[in-house]
Amino acid sequence: MDQLLQHALNALILGGTYALLGIGLTLIFGIMRVVNFTHGELYSFGAYMMFMWVMLAGANFFLALGLAVALGIVLGAALEFLLLRRLRGADIDTTMLVMIGAWIALQNIEQLTWTGVAKSIDTPFPSSPLVLGPVSVSWNRLFVFAVALALIAASYALINRTRLGKAMRATFQDRETAALMGVKIDFIHTATFALGSGLAAAAGALLGPVFVVYPSMGDLASLKAFAIVILGGLGSIPGATVGGFILAFMEELGAGYISSGFRDGMGFLLIILILIFKPTGLFAQKERIG
Amino acid sequence: MSAGSGAELTVERLAIRFGGLSAIEDASFEVRPGEVLSLIGPNGAGKTTAFNAITGYCQPAAGEIRYRGTRLNGLEPNAIAALGVVRTFQKTNVFTGQTVHDNVAIGLHLRSRQRPLAILLGLPSVAREERQLAEEAREILRFVGLEARAAQLASALPYGELRLLEVAIALAARPKLLLLDEPVSGMNPTETASFMQLLSQIRARGITVLLVEHDMKMVMGVSDRIVCLNQGRIIAEGPPASIQRDPQVIRAYLGEKYASRV
Amino acid sequence: MKRWLTLAWLAFLVSVPLWLTDLYVLHVLIITGIFIIAAMSLNLLLGYTGQLSLGHVAFFGIGAYVSSLVSLGFEVHLLPDWLVRLEPKPVWFAMLCGIAVAGLSGWVIGKISFKVRGAYFVIVTVSFAEVVHLVALNWVELTQGPMALNNIPALRLGIPGLFEIHFLRKPANYYLVLAVAVLAYVLIRRLVRSRAGRAMIALRENEPLATSVGVNVTQYLVLATVVAAALAGAAGALYAHYVRIVDPDVFLFIYTVTMVIMVISGGKGTLAGPIVGGLIFGLLPEILRAAAVKPEVQWIIYGVLMVLVVYFLPDGIVPAVRRWWQGRAKASADGPSGAPAVEAAR
Numbered sequence: 001m002d003q004l005l006q007h008a009l010n011a012l013i014l015g016g017t018y019a020l021l022g023i024g025l026t027l028i029f030g031i032m033r034v035v036n037f038t039h040g041e042l043y044s045f046g047a048y049m050m051f052m053w054v055m056l057a058g059a060n061f062f063l064a065l066g067l068a069v070a071l072g073i074v075l076g077a078a079l080e081f082l083l084l085r086r087l088r089g090a091d092i093d094t095t096m097l098v099m100i101g102a103w104i105a106l107q108n109i110e111q112l113t114w115t116g117v118a119k120s121i122d123t124p125f126p127s128s129p130l131v132l133g134p135v136s137v138s139w140n141r142l143f144v145f146a147v148a149l150a151l152i153a154a155s156y157a158l159i160n161r162t163r164l165g166k167a168m169r170a171t172f173q174d175r176e177t178a179a180l181m182g183v184k185i186d187f188i189h190t191a192t193f194a195l196g197s198g199l200a201a202a203a204g205a206l207l208g209p210v211f212v213v214y215p216s217m218g219d220l221a222s223l224k225a226f227a228i229v230i231l232g233g234l235g236s237i238p239g240a241t242v243g244g245f246i247l248a249f250m251e252e253l254g255a256g257y258i259s260s261g262f263r264d265g266m267g268f269l270l271i272i273l274i275l276i277f278k279p280t281g282l283f284a285q286k287e288r289i290g
Numbered sequence: 291m292s293a294g295s296g297a298e299l300t301v302e303r304l305a306i307r308f309g310g311l312s313a314i315e316d317a318s319f320e321v322r323p324g325e326v327l328s329l330i331g332p333n334g335a336g337k338t339t340a341f342n343a344i345t346g347y348c349q350p351a352a353g354e355i356r357y358r359g360t361r362l363n364g365l366e367p368n369a370i371a372a373l374g375v376v377r378t379f380q381k382t383n384v385f386t387g388q389t390v391h392d393n394v395a396i397g398l399h400l401r402s403r404q405r406p407l408a409i410l411l412g413l414p415s416v417a418r419e420e421r422q423l424a425e426e427a428r429e430i431l432r433f434v435g436l437e438a439r440a441a442q443l444a445s446a447l448p449y450g451e452l453r454l455l456e457v458a459i460a461l462a463a464r465p466k467l468l469l470l471d472e473p474v475s476g477m478n479p480t481e482t483a484s485f486m487q488l489l490s491q492i493r494a495r496g497i498t499v500l501l502v503e504h505d506m507k508m509v510m511g512v513s514d515r516i517v518c519l520n521q522g523r524i525i526a527e528g529p530p531a532s533i534q535r536d537p538q539v540i541r542a543y544l545g546e547k548y549a550s551r552v
Numbered sequence: 553m554k555r556w557l558t559l560a561w562l563a564f565l566v567s568v569p570l571w572l573t574d575l576y577v578l579h580v581l582i583i584t585g586i587f588i589i590a591a592m593s594l595n596l597l598l599g600y601t602g603q604l605s606l607g608h609v610a611f612f613g614i615g616a617y618v619s620s621l622v623s624l625g626f627e628v629h630l631l632p633d634w635l636v637r638l639e640p641k642p643v644w645f646a647m648l649c650g651i652a653v654a655g656l657s658g659w660v661i662g663k664i665s666f667k668v669r670g671a672y673f674v675i676v677t678v679s680f681a682e683v684v685h686l687v688a689l690n691w692v693e694l695t696q697g698p699m700a701l702n703n704i705p706a707l708r709l710g711i712p713g714l715f716e717i718h719f720l721r722k723p724a725n726y727y728l729v730l731a732v733a734v735l736a737y738v739l740i741r742r743l744v745r746s747r748a749g750r751a752m753i754a755l756r757e758n759e760p761l762a763t764s765v766g767v768n769v770t771q772y773l774v775l776a777t778v779v780a781a782a783l784a785g786a787a788g789a790l791y792a793h794y795v796r797i798v799d800p801d802v803f804l805f806i807y808t809v810t811m812v813i814m815v816i817s818g819g820k821g822t823l824a825g826p827i828v829g830g831l832i833f834g835l836l837p838e839i840l841r842a843a844a845v846k847p848e849v850q851w852i853i854y855g856v857l858m859v860l861v862v863y864f865l866p867d868g869i870v871p872a873v874r875r876w877w878q879g880r881a882k883a884s885a886d887g888p889s890g891a892p893a894v895e896a897a898r
Contacts (some may be wrong), residue, residue, distance in 0.1 A: 083859065093604055096860050097816060100809060105855030108848040159800045219805070223682060226555050241557055265686040268679035275668045275676050345764065370764035378763075385757045396754045400766035402747040406775055408748040412740050416746060423747075464766040 003256065011252035012245070013141045016148030019244030021221055022108060023155050023237050024199030029226075030235025031172045031192045037099040038079060039107040039225050040218025042197040047213040051119045054209075061124045065147075065205050072201020073175030073194045080193035085186070085210060090093040103222075111215040117148030118212040137281045143176050144206045151202055151242055158195070159237055168192055172235050200225070220264055227267040231274050234284055243280065246270075297310065298323045298467055298498050299344070299375075304353035305340050306522075311420040313339045314522045317353070321467065326499040328509045330533075331519035332542060337502040338380050340519070341469050344500075346370045357467065372400055376464035378456045378473060379464070380502075384444045393425040393455055397462025401426065426463045434458045434488060450481040453468070468492065469500045474508055486512055510534065518542070565730055569723040578722045582864060583793060585729040586787050589736050591814040591826035593603045593783035596740055598812070599820030600749065601776040602756025607677030608784055610684045611886040615785025616802050617652030617688060617695060619643075620704045623793070628694045628869030634679040643707040647789040655778050655786020666770040678805070685803035697871030700799035707793050726793050736783050741823055743779065752776050753821075769811060813854060817861045819868025828869055 021043065028036045034056035046068045053064035083102055087095050125139035170178040171188050179185050202223070211217075228247055232239025247267055255263035297320035306314040314336040322326045326417040329337045342348040344355055346367040355362040357375055367375075385393050402423060404416050411462055431437040434454045439447060444455060453473060458466060474482045482505060489512050492499065503509050509516065509530070516533040518526040526533055572578055594608045625640035641649075651836060665673050687858070688695045690814060694703065710716030719725050732787065743749050751772045754762035790796045812831060818829025835850045865872050 026593070027670070032641040033671070035674055048610070050786075088865065094606065094862055094866065096671075096674065098859050101858030101862070102814070103855070104809065105852045106852040108855070112846070112848040112852070140561055220736070223678065230672065230675060261692060264688060265683055265690075268683045268686075271679040272664075272683070275672055276664060347760065364769075367760075367763040367765045368768045371764060377764055379761070383758060383761045385754060385761065387757055388753070392750070394748045396762065396767075397765045399747060399751055399754075401763075405749045406743075406779075408556075408747055409742055412738075412742050416742075420746070424598055459761070459765060 005258045006135045007156075007252045008249070009248040010136050010141075013145045013244035014252065015248030016145050017207050017244075018224060018228060018248050019152055019241040020148055020199045020203040020206075021225040022232060022240035022244045023152065024203075025225040026195040026229045026235055026237065026240040027168070027192050027233065028273075029229055031168055032084070032189055033095075034193075035092065035096040035099060036196070037103040037222060038106060038221030039109070039200050039215070040220070041103055042200035042218075043071050043214065043221040044075060044076060044107075044218035045191045046109060046112060046206075046214070047202030047208030047217065048119075048142065048204075049201070050208045051114075051121050053123050053215050055119070060203075061122075061209075065202075066175070068197050068205035069202045072205075073198035075188050075201070076197025077194035079197070080190045083195070084189070086092075088134055088186075088189075107215055107218065114213075114215065115123075116215055118214040119132070121211050123209045123210040138210075140210055147202075147206055151199065153200065155195075156237055164191060167223035211248035220267075224264075224267045227271045228270055231282060236246060236288070239282055294304070297321060298358060299500065300354070300356045301340070301344070302354040304343060304355065306336070306343050306348060307351040312522055314519075317419060317522070317524050317541055319517045319524060319527060321498060321500050324493070324496065324498055326493060326512050327520060328501040328503060328513040328516045328540075331446075331507055332501065332515055333509075334521075335519040336522040337472055337519055341377055341471055341500075341502065343377060344370075345469060360377070371463055371465075374464070375469065376460045376463045376465035376467075378460050378471050379470035380471040382449070382452050382456065384452060384455050384459065386443075386445045387441065387541045390431065390436055390442055390447070390455060391424075391427055393444050394430050394458050394462045395446070397430075398423050398426055399460035401462055402446055405412060416525075423482050430458050431492070432445070433461070435484075450477050453477065454485075455489075461492070465497060467498045467500065469502075471502050472504065473501070473504050474503065482508055492502040555754055562734070566727075569726050572761040575722050576814070577728055579659055580835065580838050582722065582729050583791075584793050584830060585733050586794070586828035587811065587814065587834050588827055589605070589729070589733050589787040589790070590784050591811045591818075591830045592733075592736050592740055593780040593787070594811045594822060595815045595822075595826045596743070596783075597754075597776050598815055599822070599825065600744055600756065601752040601773065603773065603776065604674045604804075605665075605677045605777070605780075606674050606808055606812065607661070607679070607681035608780070608803065608886060609678075609803055610681035611658060611781040611784035612687065612791070612807070613681075613684060614657055615650040615788030616648075616653040616798050617701070617788075618653040619646045619786075619789035620701045620792045620798050621645035623705050624701060624703075626694060642707060643705055643793055647786070647793070649706070650789035650792075651785045652784050654788065654849045655782035657726070658781020660780040661781070662768070662836075664772050665777065670881045681803060681805065681808065682805035688800040688803060695800070698799060700797050701792075702797055704792055704796040704798065706796065707882075709892040719793070727793075729790055734785060736786070737823070737827075739779070739783070742761070742822065748772065748775060756821075794816050813858055813861075815868075816864070817857070817868055819870030819872075822868065822870045825868050832869075877882040 021039070025036060028039070038044045049068035049071050050064050052143040053059040053067055054061055059067070079102060082239050083096060083098050087098060123140050125143060129138045132144065159168060167178070167188055168191070170183055171185060172180065175185065200221070224247060228240055228243035231246060232241070232243030247270060250266045250270060251263050254266045281284055299321040301320065302318050304314055304317040305312070317340065327429065331337055339348065343350050344362065345367070346362065346365050350363055357373055360373060362370055362483065385396060388396070397437070402419055404419055408416050425437070428437060431440055434457055436451060436454055436458060437449065444452070447455060457470070457473060476483050477485065486508055489499065501509070501513065513530055515527065515529055517524055518533060518536070518539045525538045525542060526536040558640060569578060576632065588820060590608065590612050594605070597608070598603045602824065613715050622638065623643045625638050627635065627637045630636050660786055668676055689697055691697070707719040708716055709719070717724065717726055737880035751762065751767045754767055759769065788802070789819045814829035815835050816829070817832065818827065819825030837850055840864050841854070861868070
């Protein structure tokens with residue numbers, strides 16, 4: 001029973017960051033219809049930024065976190081502007097291929113810059129965990145959970161309470177009408193990609209110090225993000241949030257009770273099962289196949 | 291043409307709804323063998339929706355559609371095509387990246403019996419059938435008047451010829467009931483007149499035609515009977531002469547201009 | 553003209569081991585040839601049928617693993633008290649098993665792909681490949697996991713008592729791969745130029761129109777996937793019995809990407825495209841390596857190339873060359889109006 005509680009707690013914490021990944025991608029995938037293979041690279045970018053600022057530049061941990069997210073937003077905007085603008089009308093395979101090319105280039109630039117050796121990041125938190133009865137949790141992870149929740153809430157507020165969010169939702173529902181109503185689609189696209197990338201970078205920046213940082217860490221993150229988006233339903237933030245937690249729970253329980261080797265396989269299994277039985281996801285806002 | 295038990299196509303109490311909206315409600319009509327029946331009505335009356343339901347592109351919420359006794363509700367479009375019911379589309383729809391000849395060749399899909407294994411083995415029967423199909427494609431292109439364009443890419447065709455190509459593709463599927471969705475929209479009077487000719491030749495081949503069209507001159511000229519839809523309901527049915535005088539139709543669609551002629 | 557060109561090209565390919573003394577280059581050609589077979593199979597699915605399958609390496613790897621396991625024999629506990637054992641079988645039989653199982657998994661993916669289209673299909677196929685990767689990595693009892701399957705026997709063909717060819721050395725393997733590649737090309741060509749091929753192209757170009765004339769979507773998606781998977785499985789089996797070591801890295805996503813680059817840059821939906829793309833991206837790494845370029849830089853170049861190809865040569869190299877060639881022909885001859893168009897998508 002204690003084991004179960006511990007797993008559940010771990011899953012809760014992991015789920016928060018997974019939700020960030022998922023929200024970021026559901027926005028991009030949903031609004032722009034782009035199969036964003038670079039999402040994982042933004043995740044690892046966030047982690048490497050933390051490494052660079054904390055370990056190499058000696059900056060304050062929390063400042064570095066903010067910087068990592070900000071830089072992630074900038075990188076996302078740049079990618080959209082440089083690569084995707086031109087392809088605005090193109091079909092989905094074309095943008096997908098460009099994203100794959102960008103992903104390969106980005107990951108190898110990272111590999112070249114930082115080498116493949118895994119890096120660890122020091123945190124300012126006490127190393128002894130907080131013990132709450134039968135379960136324990138490290139301060140670091142607690143912090144991660146708190147920040148993740150804050151960012152999830154912020155995303156929710158952005159999408160539902162601001163004009164930008166309204167414009168994004170309109171573009172998701174019906175692009176042509178939104179454009180006719182005066183929404184600047186170009187700007188929305190850049191903003192969406194930038195925000196989604198920022199969230200991925202945030203997830204990476206949060207989890208980097210928890211685990212280790214290495215160039216291909218983004219690959220699994222990308223695929224899990226897709227699993228979450230599909231599970232939750234394209235374009236649904238609540239869906240991505242719930243999806244993130246569900247995936248984390250499945251991973252934790254799977255790793256704990258079946259086999260740790262298949263931990264990462266849970267995500268993929270999930271994708272395949274969902275798409276066979278309920279392709280629109282749990283919270284689909286719009287009927288969509290393809 | 292098929293004598294026997296009455297109607298070719300029966301639509302009974304058809305209802306099609308999207309979310310809360312009712313596109314078609316309680317519509318019943320039939321198409322008789324060998325005739326040309328036209329569906330008219332203002333934009334949004336539900337004509338193309340009816341086509342979509344008949345040919346399997348959307349599912350009726352209620353009602354029955356029967357073709358020569360076989361129930362069409364719930365069948366996939368390709369199964370309905372195999373029964374002999376083929377449609378064209380309202381917006382120009384061809385295989386733009388293929389040549390005119392290949393467009394029609396794709397339309398001949400149901401005519402061919404090649405099995406994958408035979409294809410992979412390269413059996414002579416496959417080559418034989420390919421030659422036959424090529425000849426049939428040429429014949430169809432001759433029939434619609436496009437044989438000169440056979441080797442050109444569909445994307446190179448002018449608008450009027452594209453619409454002819456659409457009809458050619460549909461004819462290749464050997465329909466017994468052909469559903470034409472606004473075939474002359476956008477055509478100039480010459481093209482329309484020659485299309486009307488083509489239509490009478492299609493009739494002469496024994497093909498029953500269900501037509502959706504806005505061009506009143508053509509509708510009145512080719513139709514045996516007309517069914518008028520407005521806001522998803524059938525408001526009138528009958529031969530062209532009586533439709534022209536029907537007050538409901540005039541009010542809904544033909545407008546004051548025609549009303550004053552009555 | 554075309555026929556002569558093809559025969560000349562074929563004759564050249566056949567002659568290569570006779571004059572090529574550098575065995576390393578021959579090795580590179582063999583591996584490239586195997587990749588070309590895989591790329592041709594992906595082209596059938598991605599290029600002709602328009603299915604965004606990004607899990608193609610799964611079929612390759614399944615072919616490799618199944619063929620290896622059947623030829624090595626194995627012993628595995630499917631349940632704690634249920635031991636399944638297979639004695640080693642002749643390699644030719646093992647290869648056929650590899651092709652069959654790969655084709656079967658293609659059938660499964662084909663069936664799923666009908667329900668799940670476009671971008672979702674991409675994700676399903678990638679996930680499928682990852683799941684298979686993880687199975688290979690973790691089901692150590694069967695696959696040896698990261699320790700790899702070793703000492704995989706090479707193919708032996710022959711009539712007992714009369715003669716036997718043992719495909720152990722490079723020249724023999726070169727001819728084997730060439731033969732399979734030619735066979736694959738012929739099969740794909742036959743398929744693509746038939747009613748089935750037209751149906752696949754129709755589905756890619758305009759599905760509602762295709763169904764309106766009777767094309768059964770599921771049937772042809774499945775057919776395309778099965779044939780593509782079986783051919784990829786054949787490539788995998790060739791690979792396994794040539795390098796004779798197979799480990800889970802054979803399922804790496806990067807190999808799918810390589811195949812995709814080959815198909816897209818060469819020209820998707822053309823018969824020659826994957827061959828051209830395969831030659832370029834099969835030989836490019838070696839040229840770059842000889843120029844002492846680091847592998848990371850090589851991949852960065854690949855990534856940039858992919859983006860550039862998509863921007864500037866969206867149809868790929870082969871159609872661009874064809875257009876240029878026809879442009880020249882048109883310019884030099886006083887062609888009648890309406891000169892024959894490009895042999896589109898052939």
